[in-house]
Amino acid sequence: MQTLExxxxxxxxxKGLDPHHLNIIVGCASNxxxxxEQYILHEGEEATNFYIIHxxxxxxEIFTSDRGPITIQTIGEGDVLGWSWLxxxxxxxxxxxxxxxxxxxxxxxxxxxxxCEEDHDLGYELLKRFAHVITQRLEATxxxxxxxxxxH
Amino acid sequence: MKSIxxxxxxxxxxxxxxxxxxxxxxxxxxxxxxxxxDGFPFSAGQFNMLYIFGVGEVPISISSDPSMxxxxxxxARSVGTVTKALLNLRRGDILGVRGPFGSHWPVEEAVxxxxxxxxxxxxxxxxxxxxxxxxxxxxxxGKIILLYGARTPEDLLYKKELELWRGRFDLEVKVIVDSxxxxxxxxxxxxxxxxxxxxxxxxxxVAMICGPEVMMRYTLKELQNCGIKNExxxxxxxxxxxxxxxxxxxCQFGPKFVCKDGPVxxxxxxxxxxxxxxx
Ligand SMILES: Cc1cc2nc3c(=O)[nH]c(=O)nc-3n(C[C@H](O)[C@H](O)[C@H](O)COP(=O)(O)OP(=O)(O)OC[C@H]3O[C@@H](n4cnc5c(N)ncnc54)[C@H](O)[C@@H]3O)c2cc1C
Ligand code: FES
Numbered sequence: 001m002q003t004l005e006x007x008x009x010x011x012x013x014x015k016g017l018d019p020h021h022l023n024i025i026v027g028c029a030s031n032x033x034x035x036x037e038q039y040i041l042h043e044g045e046e047a048t049n050f051y052i053i054h055x056x057x058x059x060x061e062i063f064t065s066d067r068g069p070i071t072i073q074t075i076g077e078g079d080v081l082g083w084s085w086l087x088x089x090x091x092x093x094x095x096x097x098x099x100x101x102x103x104x105x106x107x108x109x110x111x112x113x114x115x116c117e118e119d120h121d122l123g124y125e126l127l128k129r130f131a132h133v134i135t136q137r138l139e140a141t142x143x144x145x146x147x148x149x150x151x152h
Numbered sequence: 153m154k155s156i157x158x159x160x161x162x163x164x165x166x167x168x169x170x171x172x173x174x175x176x177x178x179x180x181x182x183x184x185x186x187x188x189x190d191g192f193p194f195s196a197g198q199f200n201m202l203y204i205f206g207v208g209e210v211p212i213s214i215s216s217d218p219s220m221x222x223x224x225x226x227x228a229r230s231v232g233t234v235t236k237a238l239l240n241l242r243r244g245d246i247l248g249v250r251g252p253f254g255s256h257w258p259v260e261e262a263v264x265x266x267x268x269x270x271x272x273x274x275x276x277x278x279x280x281x282x283x284x285x286x287x288x289x290x291x292x293x294g295k296i297i298l299l300y301g302a303r304t305p306e307d308l309l310y311k312k313e314l315e316l317w318r319g320r321f322d323l324e325v326k327v328i329v330d331s332x333x334x335x336x337x338x339x340x341x342x343x344x345x346x347x348x349x350x351x352x353x354x355x356x357x358v359a360m361i362c363g364p365e366v367m368m369r370y371t372l373k374e375l376q377n378c379g380i381k382n383e384x385x386x387x388x389x390x391x392x393x394x395x396x397x398x399x400x401x402x403c404q405f406g407p408k409f410v411c412k413d414g415p416v417x418x419x420x421x422x423x424x425x426x427x428x429x430x431x
Contacts, residue, residue, distance in 0.1 A: 067333065140341055149307065
């Protein structure tokens with residue numbers, strides 16, 4: 001577990017975090033890897049982890065009955081996967097599938113939620129960082145919705 | 153660049169030599185002069201007015217290699233009356249060409265720098281001549297990075313060339329689409345999200361952007377966040393055109409005329425106009 005600390009300390013998502021808070025996060029973290037085509041999470045399932053992608057590529061998909069799975073976004077090295085673990089009822093809203101062999105750091109959601117309840121400063125720090133990720137995704141989604149390359 | 157057409161308002165007849173389907177609504181047409189002229193010198197980023205007899209005239213960028221002026225290519229997307237008629241023409245049909253008009257991409261000014269090209273949709277067409285120029289003088293530049301966004305994998309232009317470019321060790325090519333079915337292995341999202349994933353020297357980088365204005369606006373923001381200076385960012389603007397030679401005023405963009413001062417502008421020169429609603 002100790003080996004994760006230097007990586008997490010330097011990761012843009014966690015950079016600048018108080019060392020005490022970083023220690024708590026490291027305590028909830030583990031290395032995971034996924035084969036190409038392996039599903040990391042499924043829509044509707046409980047959000048038990050969130051992930052910091054270390055290497056590889058992951059497709060976020062929504063399954064549609066007429067068109068099958070539609071990829072709405074791909075994420076890769078350095079990106080954060082999932083914020084449903086933060087928001088009740090803690091269920092995933094899409095599927096995530098590794099499209100390349102992918103390694104990541106999984107952060108245990110129950111463990112982190114409990115720590116955030118105990119230490120609101122940690123909760124606030126994490127929420128600020130997730131708010132930034134969510135804002136970026138929202139901005140990108142708006143641009144996608146504009147269908148800028150369509151004929152208008 | 154001096155036009156081979158002495159009378160800039162009179163279209164010269166060109167014959168369609170080849171027509172290549174790029175996507176469901178976009179074709180590349182290869183033109184040859186009907187009088188066996190030597191060629192059609194142009195600079196990367198310039199456009200021609202293509203006249204479909206009896207229908208009308210549209211500005212279309214030249215998408216071929218500037219070092220091969222005998223092979224004049226345009227890639228056009230069918231969006232309305234004239235472009236539909238243009239793409240309904242067949243091999244052997246004649247159309248009128250006026251040009252080349254407008255400014256060009258800063259191919260020379262970029263020498264010695266890294267280059268980041270960001271293209272969206274049909275915006276890759278005016279970028280292709282730049283890529284040809286960079287590739288044929290590859291040793292003059294630092295990194296060359298192409299970021300290309302399209303609507304879906306089916307809407308990607310120049311698929312074979314993209315594959316070739318991606319295969320080169322001296323080019324970095326990243327493609328992204330707005331949405332895709334499950335069997336697409338590439339990136340999905342907006343083209344701006346690719347910018348934080350690339351590495352270049354921001355103080356010695358020239359960026360060139362071509363695509364829908366809203367895409368260019370967000371791309372500019374992202375490039376500026378990376379530290380590229382406004383004077384090193386170039387954009388290609390589109391406005392309705394009629395004369396192409398700064399006579400009619402149709403293409404006015406504030407105090408500028410897109411047909412003469414543009415379509416390629418240094419962002420620093422138009423930053424007060426760019427994105428303004430009333431212009
Ligand atoms: C300098 C310059 C270079 C250009 N280069 C190219 C090129 O290389 N390839 C190419 O395909 N087009 C290019 N265009 C755009 C092209 O000129 C227009 O698509 C064309 O004039 C439309 O004419 P139309 O009669 O077919 O459509 P219109 O009947 O004028 O318009 C029909 C519909 O299409 C929409 N429309 C018009 N233009 C566009 C557009 N550019 N994008 C999306 N929707 C549009 C209109 O809003 C309208 O709803 C360029 C434009 C400029 C100014
Ligand atoms: S098109 Fe006539 S002034 Fe530009």
